[in-house]
Amino acid sequence: MADREHAKLEERTSKAEKEASAIEEELNKLAKGDLSFVGDERLDKLASENEKLKHRLEVLENAIKAESSSKAVKKEPRKRPSLITDINSVESNFCILEELKNIFEVAIGSAYPDLEDPPIIITLSGNNPKFGDYQCNSSMAIAQLLKAKNVKTNPREVANNILNKTPTSPLIEKIEVAGAGFLNIYLNKSLVEHVLNSIFRFGIKPPPVKRERVIVDFSSPNIAKEMHVGHLRSTIIGDSICRLLEFLEHDVLRINHLGDWGTQFGMLIAHLQDKFPNYKTHSPPISDLQAFYKESKKRFDEDEVFKKRAYACVVRLQSGDPDYIAAWKKICEVSRLEFQKIYDHLDIKIIDRGESFYQDRMVATVKYLKENGYLEEDEGRYIMWGNPDTHEGIPLTIVKSDGGYTYDTSDMATIRQRVEEEKGDRFIYVADAGQHTHFVTIEACAKRAGILKPHQKVENVVFGVVLGEDKKKFKTRSGDTIKLIDLIEEGLKRSLEKLVEKGRDKVLSPEELEKAQKAVAYGCIKYADLSHNRVNDYVFSFDKMLDDKGNTAVYLLYALTRIRSIARTAQISEEALLAEAKKTGFKLTHEAEWKLGKVLLRLPEVILKVANDLYLHSLCEYLYEISSAFTEFYDKCYCVEKDKDGKIVKIYYERLMLCEVTARLMEKCLDILGIKTVSKM
16 A cells, blocks of 8 residues: 555656646746747746646655655564464463464454554453453454544454454464454463463473663661651562562662661761760660650750751761761661661561762762753752753752752762663652652653663652551551551561461461461561552551451462362372373363463463553452462362262372462462461461
8 A cells, every 4th residue: 555655656746747847848948039929927827837836846755755764764564473383382481461462463464564553452351251261352443543544444344354364373272253343362271281281390480571670769768767657568569569570580679768868867966975975885775766866856946056066967977077977877777777677577678778878979960960051040059950941840959059969969869870880771769659740850850961861761659658447647546657666566466366266376386376477467468558559548457457358468378278288188299290290281171170270371461561560459469369260169179089088089180280380379479479478377
């Protein structure tokens, strides 16, 4: 079609050139001879037509140039994806959704070669088997694109054209056109059985992705202030994002961007000097850091002499005075030890890097921004706009009127360090929704200054607040912010009570009971957070968290221990099952086995989705779906048959293998969510 249009354009251009040439020739002849017999009207008409034709010629020539230019810069025809042709070549990390997208990219490209970047829309079909396992829903969108090109068609006709061009694949048993133009896709059971067998024999492998250097900034409490429930979400969400990206084998740098610099350290140092004069030789026994902070703040607000001393301490600290640096380090050390207790409880691995780390880099960054003309003077301060032409939003304050630096300065120096020194490809900041505008501005300014490349971006993983059961901000009865350590201790107490209530203390050893207590306590706190869409607020309720029914950590941990107990009941080792897998492989004969098998194969597509959008509740929903599908399978399919005396009379090896794969996938999902599992509960 495009070639025909080009040929027509060339033909029209040639015709215009001939017409213009003929008129120009006639004008030249007339110009050389006696023009007395030619009226002015005839001459004017010829000149006018000549100008019009010249204009037409210019337009047509420009159109040809534009078309040729676009062809020259147009992307090379997209290389068609390589499709699987042999079941035996498929590995355990096979992603069904990605392969279906590849198949239908080929099909749609063959059916409609003139459409540029046609939509490839593949979705799950839902629970009704009559709609297949997946659906291709591209027909509706393609029909609209064709109508815009004046091509008469309808979605069902488009669907049939796509179906006729769909290549055969060992992944697909059949495809049916349904309804207004849906393509219902039915998976090939042999391929599903093969992939399950691969997972059982070779383990769970991550889907292949391009490896990146990813910087994840999360938790980020302030020195000399205790971690409270407000830090809970950033810490839990950030850790799970890191775990997921590490599973995909990215190079992940976990950064705790501590607030360890600023004017408040002047008052803290002055108070430390008064209260613990021997702090240089003996570690100050600050048992309650929050109380210490409040005492110094009270003095700062009420005592002018102390306030002046505090400001003097800031100057001495920022000038690098060894005694003041030592005092600052002591305060930071006390804080870090308190933070580490929280991180140890929640099994969080993170590298502390305070704002002080960027102090020298702030100086260099300000110099860079000034020299390159990115800063504007504004009432004695220096500011920077993301868009200097529109001045939309709020500018960054890079230098205050007194010459001091701000959080904006620190954040610009931070992103520059992460790009230039850490060589980061992806920058993730896990911070509440209230800071989103700030990160948008940081990204705009960093791109304007050439710090961030056009393809790089700052990803602000926003989240809502934690509410109490009264639907108000979660606080103590006295109105104070709840300390995170107190919340964790309460979780441990409640989880033990729940296990004792269930009589688990009578069947578990003291060591097993303690492991179960910690798994339930920390697991329920984490899962309650991660199972909600992070942008929403959520109600913190230990009663709901510790419920052993529904989509909770307790239910999932119980479900996993039940699955693990099946092989113990059958007294079959993993080695024996492996030998059976090599001999017979998987056979999904019952409908419930088939349903569970298809759910298990979706791990790669769920992982890839979450790695892209960073919404961890999708992984929680998938985990609960596995558990629900397993429950249905276990209710309908015997794994071990016993006689009336309890003696084992038959073992279904393929079903025990399905139990093992289910358990492994659940353990992997829980591990990504940062939840420890136990073999007995």
